[in-house]
Amino acid sequence: MEDVAQEIAPARLLLVDDEPNVLSALSRMLRHEGYELHTAADGSAALAILEREPIDLILSDALMPGMDGVELLARVQQQWPECLRLLLTGQCDLAATVRAINEGRIYGYLAKPWDDERLRLTLRQALQHQHAQREQRRLEALTRTQNLELAELNATLEQRVEARTQELKQTADMLELAFNELRQSYVTATRVFSSLISQRLPPRFQTNAKVGVLVQAFAEELGLDESQQHDLQLAAALYNLGKLAWNDRLIGTPAEQLSVQQRESYHRYPATGESLLMALEHMAGAARLIRHHREHWNGSGFPDRLRGEDIPYGARLLALAVDFIELQRGMILPRQVTRPQALELLRKFAGRIYDPAMCRAFVTLCLDKAPDLENHGRPVLALETQQLKPGMVLAQDIHSVSGILLLHEGKEFDAHLIDKLKRLEEVEDRRYTLLVYRDDEDHE
Incomplete structure (x- = not known):
């Protein structure tokens, strides 16, 4: 029940700016977006709110008296690393933006004067990204817990254990693939768009x-x-x-x-x-x-x-x-x-x-x-029959011209089996291209 409550709870945003009219404008624009809004006029007030409130995202002005936005976001990154950090900069604040990227590890930045629709979109994308990371961690923890439970089942439940293990493995594989895709790109927009495409x-x-x-x-x-x-x-x-x-x-x-x-x-x-x-x-x-x-x-x-x-x-x-x-x-x-x-x-x-x-x-x-194919996380090599060597392992089923299954994936080749394939090619007057798991020595 606690997880459900967290999923439906509104995202908590902290808006920080020393100009009251800027805070008022941001609050008015976001009032009907379904967020729980908090505001602060300086860095010290923002840190006090963070001490007592679980904030999901902070949007801070770059230039403020006393503690500036870069220092504030750097403090937030150190103390509350899961809180997403966005910087609101003026047109001449390039140096502050670079500092924020290096010191505060910000998710992104927006220039003043901002475009309302672009700001709304950036906030939604940032929070979706945060939700995906949290969900990944939750599912990984759930996977580990369920694997432990499966290990404790009675031996008479072997079939059930095997089926459940396969389901969990598929979930873990999907999570790993999604995570690797996210890491491959350093551009936030690319990660978001690619994720949307995959879901559609x-x-x-x-x-x-x-x-x-x-x-x-x-x-x-x-x-x-x-x-x-x-x-x-x-x-x-x-x-x-x-x-x-x-x-x-x-x-x-x-x-x-x-x-x-x-x-x-x-x-x-x-x-x-x-x-x-x-x-x-x-x-x-x-x-x-x-x-x-x-x-x-x-x-x-x-x-x-x-x-x-x-x-x-x-x-x-x-x-x-x-x-x-x-x-x-x-x-x-x-x-x-x-x-x-x-x-x-x-x-x-x-x-x-x-x-x-x-x-x-x-x-x-x-x-x-064969860089486009991987089986069970292992790279694959495409070879003709003449290139096969004893000890190689088949990575994909082989069928005859008539559709009859000749060899199963996982079959290890020996000299006798390679000769039989060569003779079959002569009889059928065709050449087979076979996929085998690639070892280091095969790749030399």
């Missing part, structure tokens, strides 16, 4: 993390500079931002099966994604990549029908990563294709949809290093 899309269509891993691996392989890699990572996290306004039917329809009316909405989503990021200056480079990642090498893409090298370099790379993942998820064709089939389709459309030289390099990277 069905689990099978939550591709941002996979696309991000693949883009990062290829960017490092190409030796792109830090700025290019930064823009690509942001674009990978937010490339489908423009799909948030779609209805569930449109989201679940593969691109090749869209009606004429649905296709019009589909063609607008890259430009919509760019426009949603327009107000964020540091996102300009990523927004440009998002706008153009559906352009085609031959000029038949959208939204601007750019051709060849007129398409931004990062957008060409993003397009390959997005299509490679979405083909395997059934988001483009009316079926999910296998990884080798997805690579073959990329090759087929090189020179029409994709930059041919980049496509060749991309396919080679995927064949050699």
